[in-house]
Amino acid sequence: MQNESVDVLIIGAGPSGIVAAAHLYNQGHKVKIIEKSKFPRFVIGESLLPRCMDHFEEVGLLDCLKAKHFEVKSGARFLSNDVVCNFDFSQKHTKGWDWTWQVPRADFDNALATELINKGVDINFEQEVTNVVFNADGSSLTTIKTETEENHFINAKFIIDSSGYGRVLPRLLGLDKPSSIPTHSSIFTHVKDIKRPEGKEGTLITFDVIDKDTWFWVIPFSNGITSIGFVGENSLFEGYEGSTTQVMNNMLKLSNYYYDRFSDLNYEFKPVHIKNYSKAVTKLYGKGFALTGNSAEFLDPVFSSGVTFATESGLLAAKLISKELNGECVNWETDYANYISEGVTVFSSYVKEWYTGNLQTLFFHRPENLEVKKQICAVLAGYVWDKSNPFVKKHNRIIASMAHLINMQKETSTK
Ligand code: FAD
Structure with a gap:
C-alpha cells in the first residue's frame, strides 16, 4: 500500500483536467492527475469554439497545439434543404478569437497531456479513482486502483473532478440530477x-x-x-x-x-x-472539491460547447483553489457556481430553442439580418458572458420573440 500527499488531485486528463492542472502547476502548487485510460484514447467532442483558445493560451498550452497543424475552424455552416447559413467567427459582436480547430480528440488530448508531462506535471495513466473520503476540513483520502490491482492512496487538500462521463464525485456523493434538455x-x-x-x-x-x-x-x-x-x-x-x-x-x-x-x-x-447524454448536477462545488467539464454538466452537441465549458470551468476552479491555497477567501457560490451557471443557462436557451425550431427559423430566414447574425455568432463562438450582446442578455426570450415575428410576417405575406 502506497500513500502520498498533494495540494490538488485532479481526476481525468481531458481538456478540463489538463487546463486546471496547468494553471495550478504554473502557480507553484503540487498537483497530480489520475487518468483511467491509456493515452492516446478516443473521446467524442471534436469541434471546438474560439473561446477555449483563451484558456489554452492563458495556461501556456497553445503552442503545443499549433505545432500539430489541426484543421482550422473559422466558422460553421448550417444547411437546411437549399438554404445555407454560414457563420464566420470574424463577424461577431464580441471581441475575441476568430478561429479555433476541429480535432481528432485522441491526438488533441494526447498533445496536451504530453506537453504537461514535459513541463513536469505528474499524470498517472491507467489508474482509476474508485473512492474518495472527505475529512471535516475538506481534505480527502482518495483510493486509486492501479494496474497491479494494489490500491494506492492519495491525501489531497482539494479535488477537482474532471472525469467527464466517469462522473466520479457526482456518483459517489449522489449529486446527479435530471437535465432540463430534451432527451x-x-x-x-x-x-x-x-x-x-x-x-x-x-x-x-x-x-x-x-x-x-x-x-x-x-x-x-x-x-x-x-x-x-x-x-x-x-x-x-x-x-x-x-x-x-x-x-x-x-x-x-x-x-x-x-x-x-x-x-x-x-x-x-x-x-x-x-x-441520453445530457447531464446535470445539484451542486458544482463542496468543501474540498469542485466539479468541472462534463462531470458537472453537459447539454447537447449542437453548438459544440462541451470542450469550451470544460476548459472554462477547469481554469476557473483552478484559479479559485489557488487563491484558497494561498490563504485568500473565496466565495464559491458567486465566483464559481453563479458564473458557470450563467454561461450554461445561456447555452441551454440556445439548445432548447434549437429543438423548438425557433432558432432554426432565425438561421434560415431570408434575407439575413446581419446585426442579429453577428450577435448570435458571438454566442456560437462561446462568448456567452458578454452582457453587451442582446442575444446573451435576453437569451431566454429574444429567440422566441424574433421567430414569432418572422412567422407572423410569413403568414401575412402568404395571405
Ligand atoms: P473528458 O474529455 O471526457 O475527459 C475525462 C477523462 O476522465 C477521461 O479521459 C476518462 O478516461 C477519465 N476518467 C473517467 N473516470 C475516471 C476515473 N474513475 N478515474 C480516473 N480517470 C477517469 N464537445 C465539443 O466541444 N464539441 C463537439 O463537437 C462535441 N460533440 C459531442 C458529441 C456527442 C455525441 C457528445 C455526447 C458530446 C460531445 N461533446 C462535444 C462534448 C464533449 O465530449 C465533452 O464536453 C468534453 O469531452 C468534456 O471534457 P472533459 O475534460 O470534461 O472530459
Whole structure:
C-alpha cells in the first residue's frame, strides 16, 4: 500500500483536467492527475469554439497545439434543404478569437497531456479513482486502483473532478440530477474521407439539418479523416434495426447533401450509439472539491460547447483553489457556481430553442439580418458572458420573440 500527499488531485486528463492542472502547476502548487485510460484514447467532442483558445493560451498550452497543424475552424455552416447559413467567427459582436480547430480528440488530448508531462506535471495513466473520503476540513483520502490491482492512496487538500462521463464525485456523493434538455441520442464514427472535395467545401464543418429534431454533423480533420454523426430524438433511433453499422448506413440516406460523399466508405470504428447524454448536477462545488467539464454538466452537441465549458470551468476552479491555497477567501457560490451557471443557462436557451425550431427559423430566414447574425455568432463562438450582446442578455426570450415575428410576417405575406 502506497500513500502520498498533494495540494490538488485532479481526476481525468481531458481538456478540463489538463487546463486546471496547468494553471495550478504554473502557480507553484503540487498537483497530480489520475487518468483511467491509456493515452492516446478516443473521446467524442471534436469541434471546438474560439473561446477555449483563451484558456489554452492563458495556461501556456497553445503552442503545443499549433505545432500539430489541426484543421482550422473559422466558422460553421448550417444547411437546411437549399438554404445555407454560414457563420464566420470574424463577424461577431464580441471581441475575441476568430478561429479555433476541429480535432481528432485522441491526438488533441494526447498533445496536451504530453506537453504537461514535459513541463513536469505528474499524470498517472491507467489508474482509476474508485473512492474518495472527505475529512471535516475538506481534505480527502482518495483510493486509486492501479494496474497491479494494489490500491494506492492519495491525501489531497482539494479535488477537482474532471472525469467527464466517469462522473466520479457526482456518483459517489449522489449529486446527479435530471437535465432540463430534451432527451436525444447520437450515433457517430470516423471515415477516411477519400471523396473529400477540393478547397473549402472539403474542410468546412457542417451541420446538415434533416428536420427540427434531427441533424447530421460533418467534421473534417487535417489528417484526411472525417467525423460523421447523427443526433435525433431517442424515438428516431428506435425505428432503425440491426447493428450500429447498419443503422449508420441507413441513416446516411437522410442526408441528401452528403449521401454520395460518405455512403460507401468503410468506418474507421464500429459506429457508437450514445443515448441520453445530457447531464446535470445539484451542486458544482463542496468543501474540498469542485466539479468541472462534463462531470458537472453537459447539454447537447449542437453548438459544440462541451470542450469550451470544460476548459472554462477547469481554469476557473483552478484559479479559485489557488487563491484558497494561498490563504485568500473565496466565495464559491458567486465566483464559481453563479458564473458557470450563467454561461450554461445561456447555452441551454440556445439548445432548447434549437429543438423548438425557433432558432432554426432565425438561421434560415431570408434575407439575413446581419446585426442579429453577428450577435448570435458571438454566442456560437462561446462568448456567452458578454452582457453587451442582446442575444446573451435576453437569451431566454429574444429567440422566441424574433421567430414569432418572422412567422407572423410569413403568414401575412402568404395571405
Ligand atoms: P473528458 O474529455 O471526457 O475527459 C475525462 C477523462 O476522465 C477521461 O479521459 C476518462 O478516461 C477519465 N476518467 C473517467 N473516470 C475516471 C476515473 N474513475 N478515474 C480516473 N480517470 C477517469 N464537445 C465539443 O466541444 N464539441 C463537439 O463537437 C462535441 N460533440 C459531442 C458529441 C456527442 C455525441 C457528445 C455526447 C458530446 C460531445 N461533446 C462535444 C462534448 C464533449 O465530449 C465533452 O464536453 C468534453 O469531452 C468534456 O471534457 P472533459 O475534460 O470534461 O472530459
